[in-house]
Amino acid sequence: MNETIKLSTPVTINGLPTNQVVLREPTVGDQLDARQLAGNDDAKFEMTMLANMAGCAPDDLRQVTLRDYGKLQKAYLRLSAEEPAADGKQSAVVGVVTPAG
Template sequence: MTQTAKMPSWLNVSAERVVVQLSKASEANGMQVDSLSLRAPTVRDIRTAQSAASGDDEQRELNLFASLAEVGVKDLEGLSLKDYGRLQAGYFRLVQDDEL
């Protein structure tokens, strides 16, 4: 029996983008925002984030998410852990294969 995963109310996923509603406003690019949007990554995005991280997996993920959201790494570091978890969940929903 196949179960369909219910989409959280704070998440909006399309083929090219995911929008994550934050639990509380946060600063991004000098402005207060209540959501962050990640565009779908390319292989180049993954390779660039990896090469800039020098083997540090956490830094690689921060670099990648910052690039996809078009915000600074420091902006992501200022998110609450709950909201960063939402961003991670949104990213994994965005890149998962539809057939899985």
């Protein structure tokens, strides 16, 4: 799944001027790589995740306006959220916990 985010201010991504960013659905690998690079820096983690999803360097996203960055953050949340069930309700996750030993 991909989402195209229209930017209010054009930027240069991968050396090309653009007024949109396409984010793909994040993977577990993206999350692991971003956490390893960012350590405990949550802002760097988020920037690295977004850059991985956009297929660009984190420095490319530094030029995005805060308004447009907010759009990227919202798209990230949508792309990483569980999809609602066909009836529009959130599906429940049910687990069985058995006592150890």
